[in-house]
Amino acid sequence: MKPSTSIRVIRNESLQRLSQAGIQNAEVDFELLLGHVLGISRGEVQSKVALDADLPTAVADELDRLVSRRCEREPLQHITGRAAFRNLELLVGPGAFVPRPETELTAQIAIDALNAFELPEPIALDLGTGTGAIALAIATEVSRARVFAIEKSAEAFAWAQKNVEHLGVSTLEILHGEIEGSFSQLDGQASVVVSNPPYIPVDAVPRDPEVQKFDPPLALYGGEDGLDVIRTVSSTAQRLLHPGGLVVIEHGELQGAAVRELFANDGWHAISTQKDLLGRDRVSTAVR
Numbered sequence: 017m018k019p020s021t022s023i024r025v026i027r028n029e030s031l032q033r034l035s036q037a038g039i040q041n042a043e044v045d046f047e048l049l050l051g052h053v054l055g056i057s058r059g060e061v062q063s064k065v066a067l068d069a070d071l072p073t074a075v076a077d078e079l080d081r082l083v084s085r086r087c088e089r090e091p092l093q094h095i096t097g098r099a100a101f102r103n104l105e106l107l108v109g110p111g112a113f114v115p116r117p118e119t120e121l122t123a124q125i126a127i128d129a130l131n132a133f134e135l136p137e138p139i140a141l142d143l144g145t146g147t148g149a150i151a152l153a154i155a156t157e158v159s160r161a162r163v164f165a166i167e168k169s170a171e172a173f174a175w176a177q178k179n180v181e182h183l184g185v186s187t188l189e190i191l192h193g194e195i196e197g198s199f200s201q202l203d204g205q206a207s208v209v210v211s212n213p214p215y216i217p218v219d220a221v222p223r224d225p226e227v228q229k230f231d232p233p234l235a236l237y238g239g240e241d242g243l244d245v246i247r248t249v250s251s252t253a254q255r256l257l258h259p260g261g262l263v264v265i266e267h268g269e270l271q272g273a274a275v276r277e278l279f280a281n282d283g284w285h286a287i288s289t290q291k292d293l294l295g296r297d298r299v300s301t302a303v304r
Contacts, residue, residue: 021071023050023064030083037087038225045092049082052096089225101149104156107178108147111171113235114226115149118292119212122266122299123153125290126210129262129301130158137162138207141256143195143249144168146235148176148188150210155188163188166198169234196248202256209253212266213245214238242268246275250282257304264301272297 027046034042047061053075054061071079085095091114093099099108101115102123108114130138138161142151145165155163165188167173173192180188191198195211215238222228222236238245246265253263263284267275272289279287284302292298 021073021076022068023071024068026071026076026079027065030079033083033087037089039086039089045086046083048092048096049086050079052098053078053082089229091226091230094230099147099149102153102157104149104152104183106147106149106152107175107182109175110230111169111232112175113146113172113231115147118298119149119266120153121290121292122210122212122264123150125299125301126150126208126262126264127154127157129264130154130161130208133207135207136160139164139202139205140208140210141165141199141202141206143198143209143211143252144213144245145176145190146172146212148179148190150212151176151188151190152179152183152185154208154210155185156183159187161187164199164202165190166193166195168192168194169232171232172235195245195252198252199256204256204258206253206256206258207261208264209249209256209261210264211246211249213249215242215246215267215271217242241274242271243274243278247278250278250284254282254284254304259304261304262301263304264299266299267297269296269298272300275300 030046031042034045039045047058051058051061082095093108093114097109099106099115102120130140140154140161140163142165145151145167151163151165167176176190214236216236218237218240249265276287279302286303288301289297290299
């Protein structure tokens with residue numbers, strides 16, 4: 017870092033470095049990284065930039081180190097240790113899939129469906145919960161629900177446990193294990209089964225370096241056609257849901273037709289696919 021600690025000089029230099037590294041939203045990343053170092057909000061960072069405040073040398077050096085990590089395409093969320101998801105701030109890091117904005121739609125569909133059931137304690141299950149994002153959103157937004165989740169990866173399961181403790185959620189039970197055969201004590205009792213499973217075909221290479229280099233393969237790849245885990249979720253949900261219950265599965269933008277066909281072959285009813293904010297097939301649902 018150059019001797020000057022003018023925040024505007026540091027900002028301009030950082031934006032140039034981030035942009036040259038291929039970061040699409042360089043300004044947003046810079047503001048979040050500086051806010052992380054200073055322990056302040058993006059709005060407060062923007063005020064400091066407008067006033068061209070000076071940064072202490074130690075802060076400037078730490079920011080320089082974090083910008084270098086981001087230029088190596090390490091996910092911003094791994095650097096800050098935090099990821100926003102709906103109204104939650106989740107703890108995240110290596111070994112777990114970073115929650116994506118499009119998955120908020122998946123959670124919303126599950127939450128809306130759960131609220132529609134006039135039961136004192138509707139049951140929801142999140143199969144392959146990762147950091148616990150969907151399950152925690154349901155548990156915090158539908159307080160009367162009993163929520164269960166399962167995660168195969170030991171690393172991701174540890175992050176999910178941390179998030180349950182971090183958010184102080186007492187209505188969510190998370191297990192470490194395989195989806196198939198899980199929660200047999202709840203057979204025929206669930207109102208909603210939701211999942212954001214791995215769905216990338218094994219021979220498809222993700223474009224983003226953050227995904228290629230840092231997301232765990234177990235959270236990405238779903239067999240030759242990308243649908244292996246979705247098949248397991250479909251059959252498991254058939255067992256867990258009561259009649260009229262809803263299965264909600266997130267998938268790739270080119271997999272909507274294949275998932276609908278899979279649902280039809282499994283005997284589901286009222287099959288449909290919802291599009292994300294960019295108009296891409298993103299979540300398919302079906303009724304037991």
